Amino acid sequence: MSGILDAIVIGAGSAGLGASYLLTQQAYNHLVLERDRIGETWRTQRWDSFRLNSPRIRSVLPGDSFDGPDPWGASTQHEFVAYLESYAKRHRLPVRTQTPVRELTRDNGLYLVATLHGTLRARNVVIATGNLNCPARPSWSAELPPAIRQLDSSTYRNAAELDDGAILVVGSGQSGGQIAEDLVLAGRSVFLATSRAGRLVRRYRGGDIFNWMTLSGFLDVTRETLVLPSGKLPPRALLGATHTISLQSLSAQGVVLLGRFIGVENGTLQFGDEVVEHIRFADDSSAEVKRFLDRYIARAGLEAPPPEEDPAETIAARLPDPPIRSIDWATIGIRSVIWCTGFKGNFRWVRLNGALDAVGQPVHRDGIGIIPGLYFTGLDFASTRKSGTIPGVAEEAARLANHLAKRARDID
Known part of the structure; x- marks a missing residue:
């Protein structure tokens, strides 16, 4: 895999796809890497009767509006996964599934994302794996x-x-x-x-x-x-x-x-x-x-x-x-x-000095990492009560995309 990408988004859940949409709108050359399938956590970490707590009309991603039946009803996880797949397809988001990230490092100002299929290089990385995946x-x-x-x-x-x-x-x-x-x-x-x-x-x-x-x-x-x-x-x-x-x-x-x-x-x-x-x-x-x-x-x-x-x-x-x-x-x-005693994030693959705290969780301010060009989205309570929820995706994605644009201007 050759060439230098503007950004790599790691994780194709709601937060990662929302970030990709905003990056696509700003014409950033980027990829979304997903360890398995789109919405994998939604597929594999929910019980059978699970339904979203946010109503359908409040559970749409950036660029979309709800126009279906029962707007105040609660979607099942299967319905939401289908929506995520449709969202990625309709907006032509550059998602690569079955591409787990083995290691994230940095060299000479570029991020190196090692996958099973080779190593990608990018000026920016958005980690959208969330911090609710390890019980x-x-x-x-x-x-x-x-x-x-x-x-x-x-x-x-x-x-x-x-x-x-x-x-x-x-x-x-x-x-x-x-x-x-x-x-x-x-x-x-x-x-x-x-x-x-x-x-x-x-x-x-x-x-x-x-x-x-x-x-x-x-x-x-x-x-x-x-x-x-x-x-x-x-x-x-x-x-x-x-x-x-x-x-x-x-x-x-x-x-x-x-x-x-x-x-x-x-x-x-x-x-x-x-x-x-x-x-x-x-x-x-x-x-x-x-x-x-x-x-x-x-x-x-x-x-x-x-x-x-x-x-x-x-x-x-x-x-x-x-x-x-x-x-x-x-x-x-x-x-x-x-x-039912909570979760933390799995960031062991992040090999960047200072990016994580003493217990292995992201060091950030409103999703902006301490290392230039490193971003986190989808973290629970990252900025507000809304952070980490589906309705919070649009706000977080816009903030990160704007910061990334400012960083690009400063570099130029």
Whole structure:
């Protein structure tokens, strides 16, 4: 492979294709390299009943507008993958599939992208692989008995694939809450180790919550504002794709709510006593979002129906009495644990001094890397609440394309 490209985009998911569209519009000579198929993560890291949390009308990429049926409905991952393939074809994006990147280095001011088919050279590189592709588990997960099958939210598919017996879901953010409901609706015995995670209603004051959050600027709140005192970012709030899911609604369906899963002691599973606190925190976070939206509606002078009660919020929680702090897994019959405890990115192939921090994650400011010509897109909470979501693609792609253009002018 000879010649020097203006840019190479690594990853053909929504972020990578969105970046490629903007680069194409600016006539940049570039390629998009994809390890397998377009939208591979969407194909392989979602459960069967998964649907996008952003409605169809808010799930389009740069240059497109939605004109299909059910604009406020929720697409399946299969529908979204088909959309990504169509998007790349319609806009004639230069995607090379089945081209995993082995190594990214830099020499004499050029980036060297080593693939199975040779090495490409480029003046700029946009890494669009995201940072939600490597499941994170607590270190003590290795202490669980071998008889318990452990999965991550990215490998869970459906209840029928799990062994007979009870299931423990760990984490009550988006994935944990949705998977717990998927399991209990399938008739399984489900325990949910809750966490300090926010919650959102699906609809509010006559509109979709995601649309309200977009219009009001709620999704534009900056990363710096969101960082917790611990230095970490909060998990994504629990949001059902088609309806509201709350800890209390899950308990009403039969999910047994527990506190934090804190470890294994003498062969038994140990839990904290924070269930009531976690329910209260989720309720408070939902109320806070509603107040934000109410202020926006009043400020903008919009006509919207008055606030309404959501049954998933008003239903009473059914909690174990006394609270469960310890479980003998064999007696209860827990045979599977599904970890919904977050992800990190796999950037081991990036061999650039200073590009990654001490734990191997990107060093950047609003997606712009510390090394000239290095960019990251699709990172969760990279700049704002919107970062890392499909509706955030257009904004991020435009910012990176503009910065890349400025860099080209400065070089010239």
